[in-house]
Amino acid sequence: MSEMYRAGEHPDLPPPVETSGVRRWLRANLFSSVLSSLTTLVLAGFILWILKSALIWGMLEADFFGASFRDCASAGACWAVASARFPQYWFGFFYPSAQYWRPLLAFALLSVAVAPWLSESIKYRRELKIFSLFYPLIALLLLYGGAGLAIVETDRWGGFLLTLVIGVVGIVASLPIGILLALGRRSEMPVVRTLCVVFIEIVRGVPLITVLFTASVLLPLFLPDGMSFNKLLRVLIMVSLFASAYMAEIVRGGLAAIPPGQEEAARAMGLGYWQTMGLIVLPQALRIVIPGIVSSFIGLFKDTSLVAIVGLYDLLGLTQAILKETGWMGVKIEAYVFIGAIFWICCFSMSRYAKHLEEKLKRGHV
Amino acid sequence: MKMRLVLSFVRPGAKPDPTFADAHCAGPGSNLAISYGLQHLGPGPAQQRFTPQRIRGDDEKKSNFIHMPLSLSTLWTDKKKRSLLIQTAVIVALVLFAWTVISNTATNLEKRGIASGIGFLSQPAGFDIVQTLVPWEMSMSHGRVLLIGILNTLLVSVLGIIAATIIGVLMGIARLSDNWLLAKLAATYVEVLRNLPLLLQVYFWYGLTLMWPKVRDSFDIGGVIFVNNRGIELPVPQFQDGAGIVLGALLAAMIGAGLFWHLAGRSAEREERPLPRGLICAGLVIGVPLLAALAQGFPWTWDVPVRKGFNYRGGLSVLPSLVALWFALSTYTACYIAEAVRSGIQSVSRGQHEAALSLGLKPSWTMRLIILPQALRVIVPQLISQYLNLVKNSSLAVAIGYPEIMSVFAGTSLSQTGQAIEIILITMVFYLTVSLTISFFMNIYNRRVALRGEAGQ
Numbered sequence: 096m097s098e099m100y101r102a103g104e105h106p107d108l109p110p111p112v113e114t115s116g117v118r119r120w121l122r123a124n125l126f127s128s129v130l131s132s133l134t135t136l137v138l139a140g141f142i143l144w145i146l147k148s149a150l151i152w153g154m155l156e157a158d159f160f161g162a163s164f165r166d167c168a169s170a171g172a173c174w175a176v177a178s179a180r181f182p183q184y185w186f187g188f189f190y191p192s193a194q195y196w197r198p199l200l201a202f203a204l205l206s207v208a209v210a211p212w213l214s215e216s217i218k219y220r221r222e223l224k225i226f227s228l229f230y231p232l233i234a235l236l237l238l239y240g241g242a243g244l245a246i247v248e249t250d251r252w253g254g255f256l257l258t259l260v261i262g263v264v265g266i267v268a269s270l271p272i273g274i275l276l277a278l279g280r281r282s283e284m285p286v287v288r289t290l291c292v293v294f295i296e297i298v299r300g301v302p303l304i305t306v307l308f309t310a311s312v313l314l315p316l317f318l319p320d321g322m323s324f325n326k327l328l329r330v331l332i333m334v335s336l337f338a339s340a341y342m343a344e345i346v347r348g349g350l351a352a353i354p355p356g357q358e359e360a361a362r363a364m365g366l367g368y369w370q371t372m373g374l375i376v377l378p379q380a381l382r383i384v385i386p387g388i389v390s391s392f393i394g395l396f397k398d399t400s401l402v403a404i405v406g407l408y409d410l411l412g413l414t415q416a417i418l419k420e421t422g423w424m425g426v427k428i429e430a431y432v433f434i435g436a437i438f439w440i441c442c443f444s445m446s447r448y449a450k451h452l453e454e455k456l457k458r459g460h461v
Numbered sequence: 462m463k464m465r466l467v468l469s470f471v472r473p474g475a476k477p478d479p480t481f482a483d484a485h486c487a488g489p490g491s492n493l494a495i496s497y498g499l500q501h502l503g504p505g506p507a508q509q510r511f512t513p514q515r516i517r518g519d520d521e522k523k524s525n526f527i528h529m530p531l532s533l534s535t536l537w538t539d540k541k542k543r544s545l546l547i548q549t550a551v552i553v554a555l556v557l558f559a560w561t562v563i564s565n566t567a568t569n570l571e572k573r574g575i576a577s578g579i580g581f582l583s584q585p586a587g588f589d590i591v592q593t594l595v596p597w598e599m600s601m602s603h604g605r606v607l608l609i610g611i612l613n614t615l616l617v618s619v620l621g622i623i624a625a626t627i628i629g630v631l632m633g634i635a636r637l638s639d640n641w642l643l644a645k646l647a648a649t650y651v652e653v654l655r656n657l658p659l660l661l662q663v664y665f666w667y668g669l670t671l672m673w674p675k676v677r678d679s680f681d682i683g684g685v686i687f688v689n690n691r692g693i694e695l696p697v698p699q700f701q702d703g704a705g706i707v708l709g710a711l712l713a714a715m716i717g718a719g720l721f722w723h724l725a726g727r728s729a730e731r732e733e734r735p736l737p738r739g740l741i742c743a744g745l746v747i748g749v750p751l752l753a754a755l756a757q758g759f760p761w762t763w764d765v766p767v768r769k770g771f772n773y774r775g776g777l778s779v780l781p782s783l784v785a786l787w788f789a790l791s792t793y794t795a796c797y798i799a800e801a802v803r804s805g806i807q808s809v810s811r812g813q814h815e816a817a818l819s820l821g822l823k824p825s826w827t828m829r830l831i832i833l834p835q836a837l838r839v840i841v842p843q844l845i846s847q848y849l850n851l852v853k854n855s856s857l858a859v860a861i862g863y864p865e866i867m868s869v870f871a872g873t874s875l876s877q878t879g880q881a882i883e884i885i886l887i888t889m890v891f892y893l894t895v896s897l898t899i900s901f902f903m904n905i906y907n908r909r910v911a912l913r914g915e916a917g918q
């Protein structure tokens with residue numbers, strides 16, 4: 096051995112060709128065996144074909160503007176269905192166009208209100224949190240009106256605005272109810288515990304659509320004679336109750352992850368039940384379940400589209416209504432692709448965010 | 462002078478506690494009475510204070526008191542009493558709430574002239590249903606509508622579960638593939654479909670089926686299957702004498718294969734070169750009925766759909782709404798199943814894989830004997846809860862008119878009879894029954910695969 100080693104400095108040799116570089120990567124990931132190479136070729140052909148068809152249909156041979164499907168003369172997609180009604184997809188058929196700035200401002204303020212809860216590194220976190228407590232009032236004032244702003248009745252709300260309102264109200268209202276249900280489910284009082292379990296299991300056992308039917312058909316029957324509430328409010332109540340059962344299970348997961356020593360120590364310090372829960376257990380448990388809450392919000396956001404079935408004009412309900420018009424016969428696919436893109440961008444970015452949070456939690460420093 | 466108000470249960474006739482400044486005993490003739498009064502808390506001998514211990518004492522006169530005085534001041538600080546109080550309040554609130562709702566409903570129903578009860582289930586329905594698994598006529602009852610709705614829900618659910626499992630498992634494995642393109646494609650599939658509302662997907666696929674050609678220009682697949690905007694026309698076998706024997710042979714072969722699989726599985730653990738179980742079982746299940754069919758001279762004919770004017774006659778017509786709903790449900794649920802499969806396989810630590818390989822197990826055996834049994838522990842519960850979601854999501858059929866329970870019973874029957882409460886309750890009970898049944902089996906499975914000795918985690 097020793098005679099083969101020459102003293103002195105040696106130049107660094109380049110790594111062997113087969114362990115780095117594009118060729119190595121291709122060999123390892125796309126052409127590692129005959130079967131793998133075959134799969135790669137077939138899939139590549141398939142993907143290219145799809146991309147080519149999509150490009151031709153959606154861009155090269157598509158019409159982008161027009162007043163009805165008759166203006167779409169080419170063979171490709173008819174994006175006029177999206178462009179002709181563009182603002183309505185966001186605010187609904189009847190939201191007065193002079194007031195569009197109000198929902199826009201509400202959207203913008205929503206992101207300000209949500210930021211301090213989702214990010215720990217943000218500046219003025221405390222002040223923003225206080226702002227977010229007042230946000231529901233501000234949003235109501237902006238969207239509905241009052242205090243000098245013209246009133247816009249809720250049956251004029253629609254499109255993405257309505258989707259967002261139902262999703263956000265559902266998740267925000269379901270959080271406190273869900274926390275109470277989760278605490279109730281762990282309660283030592285048999286009556287309270289049974290009640291919570293029964294509520295949670297029943298709600299989780301039935302589809303949302305039956306709950307929405309209840310909102311639109313049964314709720315008016317349950318109310319005293321002569322009292323009625325607005326359809327949106329009924330749907331909001333039922334959606335919140337529905338979401339709270341799922342929220343309760345998410346929070347329960349968080350509560351279960353807190354070591355019992357925390358609760359015992361708090362009790363030993365002389366804290367009462369609500370102090371123990373509110374100051375010691377819940378802040379830790381809720382921090383763990385933020386990714387779960389975000390996922391639950393994604394689910395709810397997707398599920399809001401079901402209100403189309405009970406006759407509200409959310410993004411999907413509005414699209415269905417447009418497609419029933421004589422001017423837009425047979426352009427279904429384009430309209431669905433358009434609103435699908437809106438839904439997808441929202442849901443995908445939120446799911447990425449939830450995943451990012453989860454990874455941060457796993458590393459242990461949120 | 463410090464005093465406090467004390468309430469306590471006493472036997473009638475008992476003399477009031479002497480420490481009470483002003484005590485009354487009420488309710489003669491009953492077994493219990495409530496004594497209330499003001500109790501001195503001022504200076505004086507400690508034993509004269511009104512405390513539970515003192516009342517529990519063996520003094521004859523004092524033992525007339527039941528040992529827990531219902532003192533207002535301890536009502537909130539004593540844990541037992543507080544929990545009793547809260548629970549009573551909850552029950553009272555619940556009863557009041559229920560009573561209000563029921564009385565409101567009764568008034569409203571009376572005003573609208575709707576009779577309650579399930580009598581409507583036997584009334585004739587008087588509308589047509591486009592797809593029924595059991596015979597249907599318009600003169601049949603709403604009860605029959607319910608049955609048809611349930612069967613159609615179960616049909617699309619079972620079809621969906623089968624397809625979703627196949628697609629989902631394939632996609633889950635594809636996501637873990639060594640082939641980068643395949644893994645990315647599967648990931649794209651999952652990310653695209655998972656982040657779109659299911660209802661939108663249902664409408665999308667239904668919109669596509671409506672773009673299928675008219676009956677006149679049906680797609681012709683081999684002259685036996687036809688696709689048009691009224692649905693997919695499939696040939697159905699017409700069984701003749703002797704088909705029973707083939708069916709019996711198939712059943713017998715399946716039972717035999719199951720037994721063989723079980724028995725051979727036991728000996729496989731001991732033998733060096735075990736029998737190829739899968740191959741033998743597949744041979745049994747395919748071969749035996751095939752032989753029986755040969756011996757009987759293939760005792761069936763195919764009823765092939767034939768176009769007569771504007772419609773196809775014969776064969777089996779599958780509704781476009783069923784195709785769209787089935788496709789949407791299975792592709793959507795498959796995303797979640799794929800994620801379950803992937804996370805399950807990834808949850809088995811790498812060491813298990815390496816250890817198995819280093820012991821000399823073949824890769825296929827490593828998967829089957831080491832990875833899968835551990836991964837299934839994670840996969841199966843998620844899989845079952847996805848099945849549950851699929852059944853619940855099948856209610857979206859109401860949007861495209863596939864006649865399942867939500868659309869035909871909670872939709873058409875409800876609007877015809879106006880029996881909203883009964884119908885929605887029955888529908889919810891149906892979904893709850895399915896959910897509870899499925900979770901019952903899931904709990905059994907979870908208990909069976911639970912790791913022993915790990916504190917039920």
